[in-house]
Amino acid sequence: MPTASAGPRLIIMCGLPGSGKTTLAKLLESRLGAIRFSPDEWMDALSLNLYDEEKRAKIEALQWKLSQELLAYGLIVIIEWGTWGRSERDTLRLGARALGAAVELHYLSVPEDVLFDRIQRRDLERPPIEREALSRWFAIFQAPTPEEMALFDEPLIANVVADPASGRS
Ligand SMILES: Nc1ncnc2c1ncn2[C@@H]1O[C@H](COP(=O)(O)OP(=O)(O)OP(=O)(O)O)[C@@H](O)[C@H]1O
Ligand SMILES: [Mg+2]
Numbered sequence: 001m002p003t004a005s006a007g008p009r010l011i012i013m014c015g016l017p018g019s020g021k022t023t024l025a026k027l028l029e030s031r032l033g034a035i036r037f038s039p040d041e042w043m044d045a046l047s048l049n050l051y052d053e054e055k056r057a058k059i060e061a062l063q064w065k066l067s068q069e070l071l072a073y074g075l076i077v078i079i080e081w082g083t084w085g086r087s088e089r090d091t092l093r094l095g096a097r098a099l100g101a102a103v104e105l106h107y108l109s110v111p112e113d114v115l116f117d118r119i120q121r122r123d124l125e126r127p128p129i130e131r132e133a134l135s136r137w138f139a140i141f142q143a144p145t146p147e148e149m150a151l152f153d154e155p156l157i158a159n160v161v162a163d164p165a166s167g168r169s
Helices: 021-032 039-045 053-072 086-098 112-122 131-140
Strands: 009-014 035-037 076-082 102-107
Touching (some): 009 021, 009 053, 009 086, 021 035, 021 076, 086 102
């Protein structure tokens, strides 16, 4: 049963591949009655290569445009793009606040070894993500600092552990 909406709200998932963004986003989607935007799912539906960064950027821009329209209607929107960079997260936070929306940031911090293990088990990407690529991404990922986290609103549902084995994710 979705929780009653307390007004427009943007929920941002932040984390590297395999950190659990989609798993948690699906849980929050069903609990909050939110609209979830996943670039991977749209790319898959359009038969696009998940490594096509140009198309991914276009899809994210389209999803952000739709997100802002839905926030203006007072809805809860979840975006799960990874949001690796501080400036990208700033743009989303300020854009949502300009529409009168609350903004949550869920940072999924997972050790590199665990990420690689999960990515291998999931077996989604073709070709598979290589260990070396993951190490490079780890180095460029800008983890949110406590100072940045303080700029966001308290989550409606906090400390939720999305258990992929429960079948609800
Ligand atoms: N809390 C968790 N504990 C253990 N395994 C998890 C957890 N969350 C997700 N997983 C598993 O890890 C794998 C990756 O999770 P998920 O697809 O949600 O990550 P993601 O951040 O969306 O990755 P990507 O950026 O590649 O889309 C999945 O197989 C999922 O079942
Ligand atoms: Mg995902």
